Amino acid sequence: MDLLWDGLREAVRLIVTGDREVLEITLRSLLVSAAATALSLTIGVPLGMLLAQRQFRGRSVALAFVNTGMGMPPVVVGLLVALMLWRSGPLGELDILYTKTAMALAQAILAAPVVTGLTATAIQGLHPKLRLQIVALGASRLQTLALLAREARLLLIAAVMVAFGAAISEVGASLQVGGNIKGETRVLTTTVVLETGRGNFDVALALGIILLALVFAVTLLLTLLQQRARRA
Amino acid sequence: MTPKLALHDVIVRRGGQVTLDVPALEIVSGEVLAVVGPNGAGKSTLVQVLGLLERPAAGAVLLDGRPVTGHELAARRRMATVFQEPLLLDRSVRDNVILGMRLRGVRRSERGQRAGRWLEALGIGGLARRRPHQLSGGEAQRASLARALALDPEVLLLDEPFSALDAPTRARLAADLGHLLHQQGQTTVLVTHDRDEALQLATRVAVLIGGRLRQAGSVEAVFARPADPEVAAFLGVETIVPGVVVARGESVAQVRAGGVLIEAAGAALPLGDAVFLCIRPEDVVLAPATAEPVATSARNRLPAVVGAVTPTGGQRRVELDCGFPLVAVVTRRSAEELAIVPGAALVASFKASAVHLVPQPEPAAPPKGSR
Structure with a gap:
């Protein structure tokens, strides 16, 4: 019990005193995962809309791929991204392995299938003729997509929450492509793993609490936005 | 006189089957043309081709005598379509009516004014702030019609606009709409399986059966002298x-x-x-x-x-x-x-x-x- 108690005390101390390194790690986590979320939305929303609306051969197979992607093991994604970015790999020239960019990329790849799948589900849940009515009102292609997305906004905001949650909680791939370099690619999850291994449970616990609080804060913000959108 | 809207040798295929085959159809300015036919006759497909919502496999759509190919969006913005379902977006009734005008670049000051006028004209001025889920079926369809009419369309396309409503609601709305259409001299194509709606609203009738136009003419002429037994059977009423x-x-x-x-x-x-x-x-x-x-x-x-x-x-x-x-x-x-x-x-x-x-x-x- 002492262990836990000490951990909590240390956690509170680190948070209250605004420990410089803890703050840095927290902000880095937020930045990397926000970038990953943005990237996964950029890929996932248009792809999900396309899968929901276009009739083509193999659409169901494509949707099955997306749904499988939702359960992709992070270590496998980390391994693949690392292989791609390796100096002699196909994208080695980019020279971004062991950087925050690589971590954001890996997290985005993990979150994108969830965003794609949820978007497709959201759009398929709308009235099938709604798109036709929007086009008939005089919407251009882009305006049509924007209006449909607005109609499905509650589920799309949910997709943002899930994507951010998946990105910031991810640890395996982040270690593989980020390397947990101090001052460079060390984020909340990777530090928790490191400190736990070292037996520094107090620090690990403190970072764990910060991680939870961060996820809650962002989710709360998005939930408030979602509930306002419901009434808008 | 050049027809307002016309089809030329239009063919639509679905899964290899020809579902619509219209060598010629002309809609003249100011007329209300009813296209009647049994279910599955290709009526909705016809509306979607006329409204530039579906591109036919062959043939041309002409607006004011000019083919629309290449500038469908601009041409579409001169028409309006109302479907069987109200298909309102998740925003207030007034914002629904305003949306179409916004997409077509109507000036902001004018949008609100027109929205108010048309909601009044359709008898739902008091419901402007309601959300779609707070409306009855009839009210929602009135909102949908207001949204279309506020666009001041050169051609109004109506795809079974009353068939999802109960009989008394339908009768009232049909009467109100008929009055508005004739008052405005609104060029309209009304697609319906209901003969009474055609009789009540249309100045001209076309009969569509099996994807083909079997007969077109004045309401009286078509109902009095059906061109063939199938048309007669569909029209049912002989006198x-x-x-x-x-x-x-x-x-x-x-x-x-x-x-x-x-x-x-x-x-x-x-x-x-x-x-x-x-x-x-x-x-x-x-x-x-x-x-x-x-x-x-x-x-x-x-x-x-x-x-x-x-x-x-x-x-x-x-x-x-x-x-x-x-x-x-x-x-x-x-x-x-x-x-x-x-x-x-x-x-x-x-x-x-x-x-x-x-x-x-x-x-x-x-x-x-x-x-």
């Missing part, structure tokens, strides 16, 4: 004659048609209104001209002269002249007993409740000036 309401009792109206007075039940139509009288052939009873009038509830007893007699299955279809053309169906046996042959004089009787009155479309107002 449709124009008349005028001349007297009105509590539950019965008197209508003058072809110089004869007819009593019709139920219809609460204003005096002097032009109507169509619809009488189904199976509701007409024939008796010898010499017979004493028997006690019967049939309010209408008219001397009639037999025209053509055609066998249809076990029955005889009898065309009569009783001041206006009337069609009756009798069994083969009665035909023999009554000696129904061309030229024979008989008495045709039918109940007041067998006469179905449908208001004739009002004469179109002069077309709107500046376009």
Whole structure:
């Protein structure tokens, strides 16, 4: 019990005193995962809309791929991204392995299938003729997509929450492509793993609490936005 | 005169099958064209091709005589389509009406004004702030119509706009819309499977069966003289004659048609209104001209002269002249007993409740000036 108690005390101390390194790690986590979320939305929303609306051969197979992607093991994604970015790999020239960019990329790849799948589900849940009515009102292609997305906004905001949650909680791939370099690619999850291994449970616990609080804060913000959108 | 909207050699295929084949269709400015046909005839496909929502496999759509190919979006923004479902977006009724205008670049100051005007015109001015889920089916469809009419479309396309509504709601909305369309001189294509809607709203009718236009012409001409048996079967009602309401009792109206007075039940139509009288052939009873009038509830007893007699299955279809053309169906046996042959004089009787009155479309107002 002492262990836990000490951990909590240390956690509170680190948070209250605004420990410089803890703050840095927290902000880095937020930045990397926000970038990953943005990237996964950029890929996932248009792809999900396309899968929901276009009739083509193999659409169901494509949707099955997306749904499988939702359960992709992070270590496998980390391994693949690392292989791609390796100096002699196909994208080695980019020279971004062991950087925050690589971590954001890996997290985005993990979150994108969830965003794609949820978007497709959201759009398929709308009235099938709604798109036709929007086009008939005089919407251009882009305006049509924007209006449909607005109609499905509650589920799309949910997709943002899930994507951010998946990105910031991810640890395996982040270690593989980020390397947990101090001052460079060390984020909340990777530090928790490191400190736990070292037996520094107090620090690990403190970072764990910060991680939870961060996820809650962002989710709360998005939930408030979602509930306002419901009434808008 | 160049038609407002036209189709040329249009073919639509679905899964290898031709679902629509229209060599020519023209919609003239100011007319209300009803396209009628049974379910699955290709009516919705026709609306979507006209509204530039579906590109045909072959053929051309012409707006003001010019093919729309290459500038569909601009052409689409000169029309408006209302579907069977209201398809309102998840925002207030007023914002729904404004949305279409916004997409078409109507000035901000004008949008609100027009939205208010059309919501009033459709009798839902008080519902402007409601959300779609707070509306009844009829109210939602009124909002959808306001949204389309506020766009001031050069052509209004209506795809079964009343068929999702219950009968009283449908009757009221059809009457209100008919009034607005004719008042505006709004060029309209109304697609419906309901003959009464076509009779009530249209100035011209086209019959679509199996993806092909089988007949087009004035409402009266098409209903009175179906081009082929299938059209006739779809139109069902064999006697449709124009008349005028001349007297009105509590539950019965008197209508003058072809110089004869007819009593019709139920219809609460204003005096002097032009109507169509619809009488189904199976509701007409024939008796010898010499017979004493028997006690019967049939309010209408008219001397009639037999025209053509055609066998249809076990029955005889009898065309009569009783001041206006009337069609009756009798069994083969009665035909023999009554000696129904061309030229024979008989008495045709039918109940007041067998006469179905449908208001004739009002004469179109002069077309709107500046376009």
